[in-house]
Each structure stands twice: as structure tokens, then as C-alpha cells.
Amino acid sequence: MLNFKNTYTKEELKNILVKNQMTRTKAKISIINELIQAKHPISIQELHQKLGVKSCHLSTVFRAMQQFKNKNLVREINFGEDFCRYELITNDDKDHIRCRTCGTFEKIEKIKVKNFEETISKMGFSDMTYRLDLSGVCPHCIT
Numbered sequence: 001m002l003n004f005k006n007t008y009t010k011e012e013l014k015n016i017l018v019k020n021q022m023t024r025t026k027a028k029i030s031i032i033n034e035l036i037q038a039k040h041p042i043s044i045q046e047l048h049q050k051l052g053v054k055s056c057h058l059s060t061v062f063r064a065m066q067q068f069k070n071k072n073l074v075r076e077i078n079f080g081e082d083f084c085r086y087e088l089i090t091n092d093d094k095d096h097i098r099c100r101t102c103g104t105f106e107k108i109e110k111i112k113v114k115n116f117e118e119t120i121s122k123m124g125f126s127d128m129t130y131r132l133d134l135s136g137v138c139p140h141c142i143t
């Protein structure tokens, strides 16, 4: 888990990678940086464009993201599009809901699914994580 701040120094970003036992490549540092700046969950394609298509190969971004995912630095979310989006897992976690009509994202307070958690813990599971894939039609698009 990362403590969320708006800006990290390159040094801090490198430390995040070291702490998670990943090699510190320029691409990975840039990707983490973009994820920190992103206002909403971002796709691999979008990330690649922000980094500059010529700066690295799309597959580099993809592989880095898989590693971040395995290290629990990012989570993968599907908002009902034909691709996944990614966001950093941070302490002040918010969920997002995406409008299926205009594609805008809105932040919402983390929803606690209490009964659900209780049921799962009764099954003997602990340290549970889950994700909600939320999409709908926003108030602007309904009229």
C-alpha cells in the first residue's frame, strides 16, 4: 500500500519500486508517476500515450502494470468497456463510477459491503480484498 500524496519525487518513486523488489527502470518510474497524476483509473493505452508513444513500447507498459498488480500497487478495474483500467491502491481509497454514455468518472466514498465481508470471514478467509466495478448513466446524460 502507498501513502497517497499528490506528488512524489523521483527518489520516492524509486524507493517504492525498491521496497517492492522491482527493478527501477525509467519506464516504470514514469508509469508510477502517471498513475499518481491520473484523476481517474487509466487504461494501458492512455498511459502509453501520456508517456509518449515513442518513449517505450506498449508491451513494456503492459508488463510493468502486471508486475504492479502482482505487488498490489495497482488494482485492475473494468467499467464495462472492452479494456481494463488501473489505479494505485492508496490509503485514502475512493471508488469510481463511470458514466456509460459520456465516459466521465466520479469519485465516491469507499462502499463498505459489510454483510458480504461478514459472510466471507465466516468462511475463514482473512485479509480480504474485493473490488466493485461500477458504471451507470450520470445525471447529465439522463435528460
Ligand SMILES: [Zn+2]
Binding pocket: 099, 100, 101, 102, 103, 104, 137, 138, 139, 140, 141
Ligand atoms: Zn454522462
